[in-house]
Amino acid sequence: MSLMTFDDIQQSTDLIISESQIDQAIEELAQQINQFYAGERFANKSVTAFCVMNGGLYFTGQLMRHLKFPITLKYLHASRYGDSTRGAELNWIVRPSQEEVFGKDIILIDDIFDEGLTLEAIYKECEALKPNSINSVVLVDKQHHRKPQSGFQPNFVGLEVVDRYIFGCGMDYKGAWRNLPAIYALKE
Ligand SMILES: O=P(O)(O)OC[C@H]1O[C@H](OP(=O)(O)OP(=O)(O)O)[C@H](O)[C@@H]1O
Ligand SMILES: Nc1nc2[nH]cnc2c(=O)[nH]1
Numbered sequence: 001m002s003l004m005t006f007d008d009i010q011q012s013t014d015l016i017i018s019e020s021q022i023d024q025a026i027e028e029l030a031q032q033i034n035q036f037y038a039g040e041r042f043a044n045k046s047v048t049a050f051c052v053m054n055g056g057l058y059f060t061g062q063l064m065r066h067l068k069f070p071i072t073l074k075y076l077h078a079s080r081y082g083d084s085t086r087g088a089e090l091n092w093i094v095r096p097s098q099e100e101v102f103g104k105d106i107i108l109i110d111d112i113f114d115e116g117l118t119l120e121a122i123y124k125e126c127e128a129l130k131p132n133s134i135n136s137v138v139l140v141d142k143q144h145h146r147k148p149q150s151g152f153q154p155n156f157v158g159l160e161v162v163d164r165y166i167f168g169c170g171m172d173y174k175g176a177w178r179n180l181p182a183i184y185a186l187k188e
Helices: 006-012 019-037 056-064 117-127
Strands: 013-017 047-053 071-079 091-094 105-113 133-142 156-161 183-186
Touching: 006 013, 013 019, 013 156, 019 056, 019 133, 019 156, 047 056, 047 117, 056 071, 056 105, 056 133, 071 117, 105 117, 117 133
Parallel strands: 047 071, 047 105, 105 133, 133 156
Antiparallel strands: 013 183, 071 091
16 A cells, blocks of 8 residues: 555554543553652652654653653664564664763653564663663553563553554654554554
8 A cells, every 4th residue: 555645544544542542641651650750869850761763752742741850851763663564673773872871860762662672672772871770661562472581571651552563653654654643553
């Protein structure tokens, strides 16, 4: 299929998670994260939020609106899907620097935890740069048994999703439609 129109999306895809469900999940997630960083340990400190480009951009923007502590916003870029629906080797485009991570309280923000290889690699990359603390948060966790053997999991998860290739809310279909405010999947 060539690039879908907005009408194609309404007619020939399945709505997986509605805009209101997403908004509610993000607010609930923000409450949990606010609670975590409200501790004495983080008083008078700014937390460094790394947006995992490109997919994490939409969620980072939505989530940050509800966070009630000071954030220093950074980004990093690693990709293993490109425009494909299948993951391959992780390709680093922008790595976090030592200056950005050493001694800092880090939160990694991404759209989806699917096979988990991307977030695990990013987490390890940051860990090696010796942050003071590190957490990861994803909007959705895809439900299947192909997760990292190490048992690595994100610290905060918004919603669970079915094991289908999904798009919207930052996630692309053939490079496009990251701008949709709800999550869709192609009809099976
Ligand atoms: O859990 P995994 O199976 O490793 O997949 C999750 C990753 O896949 C997507 O990135 P992608 O490689 O598509 O790059 P993008 O963010 O630029 O779309 C998504 O944004 C996550 O970072
Ligand atoms: N757009 C999109 N990107 C992904 N990266 C890993 N899983 C997915 C998915 O289901 N959709």
